[in-house]
Amino acid sequence: MSERCRTNPQSRESELQGCRCHYQPNVDIYEQADELVILADLPGASPDSIEIDYEENELSLKARVDPRQEADTDFLVREYGVGDYHRRFRIGEAVDTERITASYTDGVLTVHLPKVQAAKPRRVAVHSG
Amino acid sequence: MVFQCLNPVRSNRIDREMNRLLSSFFGETPQRSSGRRSMAVNVWEKDDAWLVEAELPGVKPENLEISVIDDELAISVEPRGSEEEDATYYRRERRRGAVSRTIQLPTAVDAERVEATLVLGVLTVTLPKSETARRHRIQVHPGN
Numbered sequence: 148m149s150e151r152c153r154t155n156p157q158s159r160e161s162e163l164q165g166c167r168c169h170y171q172p173n174v175d176i177y178e179q180a181d182e183l184v185i186l187a188d189l190p191g192a193s194p195d196s197i198e199i200d201y202e203e204n205e206l207s208l209k210a211r212v213d214p215r216q217e218a219d220t221d222f223l224v225r226e227y228g229v230g231d232y233h234r235r236f237r238i239g240e241a242v243d244t245e246r247i248t249a250s251y252t253d254g255v256l257t258v259h260l261p262k263v264q265a266a267k268p269r270r271v272a273v274h275s276g
Numbered sequence: 277m278v279f280q281c282l283n284p285v286r287s288n289r290i291d292r293e294m295n296r297l298l299s300s301f302f303g304e305t306p307q308r309s310s311g312r313r314s315m316a317v318n319v320w321e322k323d324d325a326w327l328v329e330a331e332l333p334g335v336k337p338e339n340l341e342i343s344v345i346d347d348e349l350a351i352s353v354e355p356r357g358s359e360e361e362d363a364t365y366y367r368r369e370r371r372r373g374a375v376s377r378t379i380q381l382p383t384a385v386d387a388e389r390v391e392a393t394l395v396l397g398v399l400t401v402t403l404p405k406s407e408t409a410r411r412h413r414i415q416v417h418p419g420n
Binding site: 173174175176177178179180184186188189190191192194215216220221222223224225226227229253254255 | 316317318319320321326329331332333334335336360362363364365366367368369370371379382394396397398400
């Protein structure tokens, strides 16, 4: 998934220009013994439009949201806007990029970023002689 | 979901203060269900129905309760998900508590025909207007 943007910068450029408005999704980020996990609220995002890019310790999440109402809809109450999502994070931990996995259910994106083995604390057994 | 906000904590506090000022001024509480947080909605009209939409990422249909009485729609969501154990949190922005909202619609609705869908974390409630509330075009016949 991360290859898509890097190998095709042209398409990203045109995609951004076509965007109406970007929203920053709410996220939870936590660290466990062997991985970092990011949960991002992306309600209404088209599943096949989600792009996860990891490059030089920076993780970028992007998703397209197709309009759900006609452009000329006259809202009686409008408390939130609808548009594409984009957010970037700087990751301090060394991540095993080959093993990054992601899933999207009920409008929530979950990204698992496994730590590289060397970064994990390892207990060294001491044998008595 | 928010626009990037420079100081979200403070702006929330100002909102709360404003709500309190407004509520004491107008003599009503901005949120009827005390203790529960509200959810943002979009409401729009079609010829024969009202549409109410709310973004509820991570919510499953079984954790959602929707009821209609006359012209009033009530939506409530149970707390969703819990925190991971043995984890260090760096960001905790997603909502997980219970939320609810009551929306007064401009006309009565046909409660029997109200439909709700939850797709990709977006709830859409379609509330057909009751027969009496629908606009009827009156034909004007020429006299004589």
